[in-house]
Amino acid sequence: MAETRVGGARIRYDDVGQGGPALLFIPGWCTSREVFRKLVPWSSMLHRALVVDLPGHGESQQPGPDFDNTTVVDTLRAVIDASGARQVVPVALSHGGWWALELRRQLGSRIPALVLLDWLVLEPPPPFLQAVQALQSSQWRQARDGLFSLWLQGVGSPDVVRFVRDDMGSFGEDMWKRAGREIEKVYTRYGSPLEALATLSPPVPTLHLYAQPEDTAWLEAQRSFASSHPWFQVQKLPAHSHFPLLELPEEMAVRLGRFLESTLGTPPAGLAPPTT
Numbered sequence: 359m360a361e362t363r364v365g366g367a368r369i370r371y372d373d374v375g376q377g378g379p380a381l382l383f384i385p386g387w388c389t390s391r392e393v394f395r396k397l398v399p400w401s402s403m404l405h406r407a408l409v410v411d412l413p414g415h416g417e418s419q420q421p422g423p424d425f426d427n428t429t430v431v432d433t434l435r436a437v438i439d440a441s442g443a444r445q446v447v448p449v450a451l452s453h454g455g456w457w458a459l460e461l462r463r464q465l466g467s468r469i470p471a472l473v474l475l476d477w478l479v480l481e482p483p484p485p486f487l488q489a490v491q492a493l494q495s496s497q498w499r500q501a502r503d504g505l506f507s508l509w510l511q512g513v514g515s516p517d518v519v520r521f522v523r524d525d526m527g528s529f530g531e532d533m534w535k536r537a538g539r540e541i542e543k544v545y546t547r548y549g550s551p552l553e554a555l556a557t558l559s560p561p562v563p564t565l566h567l568y569a570q571p572e573d574t575a576w577l578e579a580q581r582s583f584a585s586s587h588p589w590f591q592v593q594k595l596p597a598h599s600h601f602p603l604l605e606l607p608e609e610m611a612v613r614l615g616r617f618l619e620s621t622l623g624t625p626p627a628g629l630a631p632p633t634t
Contacts, residue, residue, distance in 0.1 A: 362440035364413070364433045367421035371437050372409040375402030379445035379470060379622065381614075382461075383409040384434065386452035387537035388529040390416030393451060393521065397603040400611030401449075404624070408446070410437055414533060427540050431460045438465075447618065449473040452600070453537075456544045459554055462562050471563040471621055472555075473614055476600050479551040479566055480579055487545070493538030502534050509570070509600035518599045552583050552590075561589040563621040567610055569597035591617065 360373045372391065381401055383394045391409045398407050413433050414420030421429060434457055438446050445468050448458035455474045462469040478486065492501035506522055513519060548554040555564060566580065580592040593613060597605040618624045 362436050364436045365421035367413060367419035369413065369433055369437060370411050370417040373441060374398065375406045377405045379447050380406040380408055380441065380443040382438065382446045382448045383407060384448055384450040384454035384457060385412060386454045388526050388533055389451065390525055392525055393601065394603065396607035397610055400608050401614060404615060408437060408441055410434065427456065427544065431457050434461060445470055447471045447473060451475045452477050453541050455551055462558055471618065474564065474566045476568040476570060476602060477551060477566065481550040482545055490538045490542045494535050498531055498534050513599040515605055518601050518604050521601065521604060556587060564590050565617040566592045567595055567613060569595045569602040570600050
C-alpha cells in the first residue's frame, strides 16, 4: 500500500510488479480498486502496476464536500508523480477512460498508449443519457439499480454479482449524483469518446477491450472507426458482464500484453494464450 496527498486528502494506491511502462489502473465512478484484484496479478508479471482508489472511493479520502473530473485527473497525476514512473499506460475501466484521455492531453509522450475497458465509446443512446440525468435527481437509486440490472444481464458469476452489490452498492446518493453530473458533462462536451480520441494530436495507440453490449452493429461501428484510424484497436471479449476483468482476467492480461508488445515493443506476455 502506497499513498500520496492531494489537497490535504490521503490518496491510496497499490504499487506492485516491475517493468516499464507502468500500468495505471483507473476504476470508474462508484468503483474501488477492488475491481482490478484479479487482473493486476496477471498484468504485474511483466509490468509495474499502480492501482488507484479515486478520491472519496475505497481507502482514499475525499478532498472537500465536492469534487469533479479535474480533481480526479489532478489526483491521478499526483499518483504518477509520487510513483516516479517515467511513462505510464492508463488501463481505464468504463468512464475512467475520460481521465485517461485527459492524462494524454496533459502529459503527452509520457502516456504512450491507452487501454480502455468496457466503455461506451460511441455516441451515447438516449436511454443512457436519460439514466445519467436520472442519477442526478431524486430518482438516483432507481437509475443506479437499472444500470446494475443492465450490467449483470445474463451473468452467472456470483463473484461479479457480489462485487456490484457490495462494492458499487456501497456508494451513496452524493457520489452517484456526482458521477451522473460529471459523466454527462464530458459527453456533452465531446460527443463520444471516439470523437475525443480523434482530436488527440499526435494520435495515441489505443486498445478497447469490451464484453457489453452483445450487438454486432456496436462492434462493426468500432471496426469502421479503426479502419480509418489505424491507431485504434477493438477486441470483443467472450464475457457477459460489464466487468470482464472479473470474468476473464488472464485472457485480458494476455491481450493487453500483446497490444503493448506490438505498439511499444515491450516484452511479450509469458502467459497462456487467449481462449478465443
